Amino acid sequence: MDVMEAIRNRSSIRGFKPDPVPQNLIREILKTAVRSPSALNSQPWEFAVITGPVLEQIRQANVMQVNSGAPPALDHVTGLWPKDSIYRERQVALGKALFGLMEISREDMEKRRQWQERGFRFFDAPVAIIVMTDTALTESGPLLDIGIVVQSICLAAVAKGLGTCIEDQGVFYPDIIRELTGIPKRKRLIIGIAMGYPDWDFPANQLKTERDPVDQITSWIGFES
Ligand SMILES: Cc1cc2nc3c(=O)[nH]c(=O)nc-3n(C[C@H](O)[C@H](O)[C@H](O)COP(=O)(O)O)c2cc1C
Known part of the structure; x- marks a missing residue:
């Protein structure tokens, strides 16, 4: 699979097969992904790759927190996202598309709650990757570099037949993760990635999200046509 194909094929996966992912495969993905560029080669990223009982405990604790x-x-x-902005509109469109595929009606608060819980359970993926940085760095400084490595992880995963969902939800309650994993307080948890083999029968995995046309968001300057 070439890189263009991997970029086009990647989409957020929110339903996984229970099959475990071999540790060596995840290591290979991370080894490839850390070839990503970073400012001054600072490599301001660290990972905690979590599976098994600890991941189960995190799922349960996250769900308890959100339900409380x-x-x-x-x-x-x-x-x-500012109200009445295009960004908010896109967020609403995403929710509608996901709820449509999952047959969750607007009024069905219980199903909506269950859907929200899925995110806090890392979509029941067999693996969760927590991407961290060091508090010695400024809060926003390393975010661009981390974004790049996260996309590299997701693309390498696609090349290996795995699916991912990048998710804020997973790190909404970082102290719980620290407590259950031993990650020290000096590490700033930036984002979670749910990872596993996609369950293509899971309805939400059919979603192909929209993008604005490139010419609408690009100024071509100095070109002849
Ligand atoms: C920084 C970031 C945070 C995200 N957080 C969540 C999340 O908490 N829950 C979720 O279901 N998806 C989350 N996503 C996935 C986005 O919803 C998804 O990337 C977007 O809708 C585009 O769809 P695609 O990934 O299928 O192309 C996140 C993505 C990014 C980049």
């Missing part, structure tokens, strides 16, 4: 109404306590600020 605990507000997110993320280690860094994430997107706040």
Whole structure:
């Protein structure tokens, strides 16, 4: 699979087969992904790859937190989409598309709650990767580099027949993850990645999200046509 194909084929996977993912395969994916560029080759990323009973404990603790109404306590600020903006519209469109595929009606609060829980359970993936950085770095400084390595992980996973979902939800309650994994307080948890073999029968995995046409978002400057 070439890189163009991997980029086109990647999509967020929110339903996984229970099959375990070999540790060596994940190591190979990470070894490839860390070839990603970073500012001054600072490599401001670290990973915790979690499976088995610890991942089960994280899922349960996350779900308990969210069901208790605990507000997110993320280690860094994430997107706040202004009301009446195109960004908010896209977010609403995504929710509608996912709920449509999952046959969750707007009024069905119980099913909506269950769907939200799935995210906090890392979509029941056999593996969760927590991507971290060091608090010695500024909060926003390493985010671009981390974004690049995260996409590299997702693309390498596609090349190996695996699916991923990048997710904020997984790290909404970082102290729980620290407590259950021993990750020290000086590490800032940036994002989670659910990983496993895709269950292609899971309806939400059919989603192919929209993108704006490139010419709508690109200024071509100095070209003849
Ligand atoms: C920084 C970031 C955070 C995300 N957080 C979540 C999340 O918490 N839950 C979720 O279901 N998807 C999450 N996603 C996946 C996006 O919804 C998805 O990438 C987007 O809708 C485009 O769809 P695609 O990945 O299938 O192309 C996240 C993606 C990114 C890049």
